[in-house]
Ligand code: FES
C-alpha cells in the first residue's frame with residue numbers, strides 16, 4: 001500500500017506492507033539509522049521520533065498511520081541550530097556514554113522543551129516525567145535529568161524554537 005508523509009521536512013511516498021511498522025520504514029527504507037530497535041515493545045524509547053511534534057515510539061505505530069503527518073527524527077533535529085545547544089548540555093553534564101539511547105532522549109527532550117515555557121526552578125520531577133519513556137542502561141538518569149533541567153531554565157533554547165525551528169509542528 002502507498003503511504004505519503006513528511007519526514008525531516010521532505011515529502012516522501014513509499015510502497016509499504018500493511019504490517020510494516022513506522023520504525024522499519026524509517027530505519028530500513030529511508031536509512032534514518034538514528035531510529036533504532038531496542039525492545040520492540042514500547043518500553044525503551046530507542047525508536048522515538050517526533051510525530052506532529054509529539055514523541056512516539058515508532059515500533060508501535062503501523063507505517064500507514066503516518067499518512068499525511070509530519071515525522072522528525074534525530075537526523076532532522078541535527079539540521080536545527082538548537083540541536084547544538086542540547087548536545088552541549090548533554091556533554092557538559094556527562095549525560096552520554098555508549099549513546100544507544102541518545103536519539104530517543106534527545107527526541108523526548110525536544111518534545112518537552114517545545115511545550116515548556118523557560119523558567120527558573122523547573123523541578124526534577126517534571127523532567128523525569130517528560131523523559132519517562134526512555135531507558136538508559138549505562139549513564140544513570142541523574143546527569144541526563146540535570147542536563148535537561150539546565151536547558152529548560154535557559155532562554156537560549158526558547159529563542160531557538162521561536163526563531164529557527166524548521167518544521168511545521
Ligand atoms: S524499540 Fe520502540 S520502545 Fe523500544
Ligand code: FES
Pocket residue numbers: 095096097098099100101102135136137138139
Ligand atoms: S548511554 Fe548507553 S544506553 Fe544510555
